[in-house]
Amino acid sequence: MSSYISGATLEKSQDTVRKNQPLTLNLSFKIEGAIRDAFIQKNWEKAYNKHDNGFRMTIEVDVKSGRKVITPLKFVRKAALFWTRNPKIPYRIWVSIVKDDTPNYPLTVEEAQSLLFDVNKVIELSGKDLPSGPHKLSADIRVSWGKHEYTEPEGIRGKTGEVELRAFA
Numbered sequence: 339m340s341s342y343i344s345g346a347t348l349e350k351s352q353d354t355v356r357k358n359q360p361l362t363l364n365l366s367f368k369i370e371g372a373i374r375d376a377f378i379q380k381n382w383e384k385a386y387n388k389h390d391n392g393f394r395m396t397i398e399v400d401v402k403s404g405r406k407v408i409t410p411l412k413f414v415r416k417a418a419l420f421w422t423r424n425p426k427i428p429y430r431i432w433v434s435i436v437k438d439d440t441p442n443y444p445l446t447v448e449e450a451q452s453l454l455f456d457v458n459k460v461i462e463l464s465g466k467d468l469p470s471g472p473h474k475l476s477a478d479i480r481v482s483w484g485k486h487e488y489t490e491p492e493g494i495r496g497k498t499g500e501v502e503l504r505a506f507a
Contacts, residue, residue, distance in 0.1 A: 351364075481495075
């Protein structure tokens with residue numbers, strides 16, 4: 339079984355944009371398959387015992403108009419395995435997820451998987467980024483991670499559908 343990107347969508351805030359206006363795009367997708375299934379407490383414990391206590395995933399997104407890249411984005415999601423004494427968590431090894439530079443402490447495995455593998459990103463563009471005329475915007479997505487006790491290094495790709503809008507001078 340391999341990993342894959344599912345449900346990749348790009349949504350726009352408006353149908354037209356002027357040079358001096360901002361344009362807000364919402365990008366959302368999920369990383370599913372082998373990596374999500376392997377990211378469970380039993381595997382965290384095995385990895386922690388072998389001093390493999392971090393997970394780093396790089397996400398690169400190219401927002402395109404046709405073939406032209408309008409804005410490239412790169413962001414990172416991290417997971418840190420640690421010894422816990424939290425009475426709400428029945429395990430000794432648990433995980434914290436760093437998402438958008440903010441640490442999160444999930445209380446369930448499903449919440450940890452959701453924080454790490456479900457992406458909802460707001461992309462701010464300016465009307466200056468788009469020349470006048472009609473545009474079909476889409477996003478190319480690349481996700482990669484390294485070797486760990488519970489996974490091999492992998493890179494996966496995905497693409498959103500197109501959204502149409504019109505830019506004015």
